[in-house]
Amino acid sequence: MASETRPFLKMNGLGNDFVVWDAREKPLLLGKDVIAALGDRENGIGFDQMITVERSSLGVDAFMRIHNQNGGEVSACGNATRCIGRLLMEEAGKDLVTIETAAGLLHAFDAAGPRSVTVDMGVPRLQWDEIPLAEEFADTRAIELQIGPIDDPILHTPAVVNMGNPHAIFWVKDVEAYDLERIGPLLETHPIFPECANISLAHVFDEDQIRVKVWERGVGLTLACGTAACAVGVAAARDGKTGRKTTIHLPGGPIGIEWRESDGHVLMTGLTEVEYEGEIDLDTLTWRKTGAGDTPLQAGAAS
Numbered sequence: 001m002a003s004e005t006r007p008f009l010k011m012n013g014l015g016n017d018f019v020v021w022d023a024r025e026k027p028l029l030l031g032k033d034v035i036a037a038l039g040d041r042e043n044g045i046g047f048d049q050m051i052t053v054e055r056s057s058l059g060v061d062a063f064m065r066i067h068n069q070n071g072g073e074v075s076a077c078g079n080a081t082r083c084i085g086r087l088l089m090e091e092a093g094k095d096l097v098t099i100e101t102a103a104g105l106l107h108a109f110d111a112a113g114p115r116s117v118t119v120d121m122g123v124p125r126l127q128w129d130e131i132p133l134a135e136e137f138a139d140t141r142a143i144e145l146q147i148g149p150i151d152d153p154i155l156h157t158p159a160v161v162n163m164g165n166p167h168a169i170f171w172v173k174d175v176e177a178y179d180l181e182r183i184g185p186l187l188e189t190h191p192i193f194p195e196c197a198n199i200s201l202a203h204v205f206d207e208d209q210i211r212v213k214v215w216e217r218g219v220g221l222t223l224a225c226g227t228a229a230c231a232v233g234v235a236a237a238r239d240g241k242t243g244r245k246t247t248i249h250l251p252g253g254p255i256g257i258e259w260r261e262s263d264g265h266v267l268m269t270g271l272t273e274v275e276y277e278g279e280i281d282l283d284t285l286t287w288r289k290t291g292a293g294d295t296p297l298q299a300g301a302a303s
């Protein structure tokens with residue numbers, strides 16, 4: 001029997017990278033172990049998330065399925081929504097598309113600047129049981145972690161926000177002063193988070209400018225996380241640390257966040273990039289590059 005070869009695209013949003021499959025015509029079902037093997041950076045293609053574009057049962061532009069590098073399926077990915085939004089807009093020649101996700105319908109539209117896309121990520125959920133947390137907290141701006149894995153009082157009082165997925169934000173003096181690779185896994189799996197959580201360290205360094213490092217649930221350290229950027233922007237404004245429009249500076253670059261006053265929606269704007277085209281033999285999991293990606297942007301062209 002002939003082996004099955006499938007084309008894919010490798011993309012990223014500020015370094016948060018994805019393998020993207022088009023499964024609208026031909027479904028693609030991969031097991032957790034296969035996804036984790038493909039996501040492995042040493043022996044596989046290597047990615048933070050695997051994104052499967054499927055037909056929407058609601059009749060919008062597409063459904064986007066998201067798997068973390070460890071093979072677990074999750075509901076939200078901000079950077080991938082911008083990347084898939086760009087692909088669908090280019091394909092249809094439109095400047096606004098609607099993407100169905102497990103977390104709801106999201107609208108993506110062309111932002112000013114080449115390859116820059118804005119996504120309306122909807123309304124953040126802020127109640128303790130919406131995060132979700134394992135016990136009740138009236139105020140989610142700073143919850144008390146009773147069992148702290150780390151001997152540092154600052155790391156016991158995160159703000160928590162759900163942006164379609166759970167986020168905990170630890171306000172620190174300097175994000176560089178912490179070994180996030182060591183503390184990230186302990187905080188991600190803290191018993192207060194029944195579904196685990198994405199962990200951000202954040203500090204405001206100038207007016208409405210926030211430096212952030214993220215340990216992603218099911219992935220690890222990442223160059224950028226769109227939903228974390230949204231969650232940090234919301235947590236900062238809620239706390240009066242910033243206004244409602246912020247720039248979140250991640251290791252991979254800046255993301256613009258607006259927590260819109262009129263309707264409480266969070267708008268996220270940032271760059272997208274096609275790295276290369278590839279194809280994979282699904283029987284042997286051997287893969288190769290088949291085409292080039294975006295040409296580098298001129299210095300100063302990004303916005």
Ligand SMILES: N[C@@H](CCC[C@H](N)C(=O)O)C(=O)O
Nearest residue numbers: 077078079165217225226227
């Ligand atoms: N990289 C993403 C978030 C991906 C999902 C996350 N790791 C989770 O488990 O919730 C983003 O850009 O938002």
